Amino acid sequence: MGRKAMAERQLLRALRGGPATRSIALTARRLRHLPRSLGNMKALEELSLRDNSLRRLPQEIGALSRLKVLNLGNNDFEEVPEQVKFLVSLQKLHLFGNKITRISPLIFDGLQNLVLLNLNNNQLSHIPPEIHRLENLECVSLDNNKLKNIPKELCCLQKLRELRLSHNSILALPEEIKYLTKLQILILSRNKIEELPDGLCKLKKLKVLDVAGNNIPVFPTAMEDLELEELYCEDNPLLEKNPVRAIQDEDILTLKELTARFIYCQLGNKNIYLQRALKKNQQAQHMLSHKRKCAQCGCCFLGMWLECVQFRMKTSRNLDLLPVRVLLCSYKCFNRRDHGLFGIAVP
Structure with missing residues (x-):
């Protein structure tokens, strides 16, 4: 029996668990397609499809109204599949390690319960300003992409606690970053930032700041106001006495x-x-x-x-x-x- 046929049989076996099944993990099965019958798993809350060869999702996946966690990491998606916007209960979406170059603004019409968005290790050069619609986001991770800037609308995410943007090509941060009043972790290492905005010093809850490997010569005036527990700033051209x-x-x-x-x-x-x-x-x-x-x-x-x-x-x-x-x-x-x-x- 070929590996493809074996993977499909394993998928069907998992689906036979019945509509009451709450969790399915089909990792590293070399899957390229998903059956439409997946949409019948009405009670499904967690679905892991990481480490496969998926490029698209069936429309029927939008019927999974109770799904809370969807892991599509390490597949072959070139854009965030629009079907995910119908997953009204989704809280965690993992899309790391794909080939994603764009995010359709239509994605942000849904996903109102999303708490975590992981898009690490993709090829994104732009984040749509409509991201501000995801009002419940607490963690956004965009490490290892091709971003040159951050939309100021991202700073409207009032519940954001963790923002990871390492290994991009970001040149500057918007002054509006001061509105992320609940931010505790900010990772900006290995970018091209030359100056940190004064607004950064108004983040009273910030505990971890990583700006290592940028082009920063001097820090903002009110830097002392931050009660940081961890600060990483090595490999910057810091001014010397x-x-x-x-x-x-x-x-x-x-x-x-x-x-x-x-x-x-x-x-x-x-x-x-x-x-x-x-x-x-x-x-x-x-x-x-x-x-x-x-x-x-x-x-x-x-x-x-x-x-x-x-x-x-x-x-x-x-x-x-x-x-x-x-x-x-x-x-x-x-x-x-x-x-x-x-x-x-x-x-």
């Missing part, structure tokens, strides 16, 4: 900057007349809302600053001091002694 005094001692500020700094100072002194005047000028209010604060003297400024780094202690097994981005209002503040700040030298 090399004390150099600035040649320039004085700043030439624009009239706009001088005015803004004067107003910030007066507001700090509770100038009631200036406060009243600003309430009548919304344009000035909007402009002044973009203020920054000097890490050295504490004074506020608007649009002219020196970008520096400060080496601070972080929780990490592989690195004790991290370069964190800070801003100074003037060369005068930079040239003060013993402040622990370093300018960014251009080679």
Whole structure:
């Protein structure tokens, strides 16, 4: 008996378990097709078809209204099969190790109970923004794909706790990542990220951050606010300590900057007349809302600053001091002694 015939016989034997069967595992059986009778297994809750040669699913699989776990890993799918959108009870979908290059936005019309989506080791270069419809997602894993960016709509997944995006070609993260307030694990290793957004530092529940093997020279200013338990940042071109005094001692500020700094100072002194005047000028209010604060003297400024780094202690097994981005209002503040700040030298 040939292997194909044997696999088909094993499949039929599993189906003979009757409509009350709750779990079927048909792994590594060299299956290329599934019988339509699979749709008759109304009580089925778990179906594992990993390590076969499947390219498509029968339409009848959509009748499995109680199915909670579907494992299609290590098959030959070139796109996420649209039939899965009819699986209204599905909680875990595994599609790792296929040849998937696209996801139809129609997939996200269903799957409202999906908690885990595993698309590791595929050839995806784009994630449809419609992914935000999967409101109950807690874990998304997209390691080893061809992604260059992350849609900002993914940051609308309010229940997301784990996001894995290692070994892609991601250049930057959206500032909207700050809205993933329940995120605990963020894996971004082996990408092409050059800068982490400030919004990342607002993820108060983040415990594990892996940005190893990127192009990051310095971390965001509020990095210390994160209560990380694990931080991986090796193989990045992190800035190093090399004390150099600035040649320039004085700043030439624009009239706009001088005015803004004067107003910030007066507001700090509770100038009631200036406060009243600003309430009548919304344009000035909007402009002044973009203020920054000097890490050295504490004074506020608007649009002219020196970008520096400060080496601070972080929780990490592989690195004790991290370069964190800070801003100074003037060369005068930079040239003060013993402040622990370093300018960014251009080679």
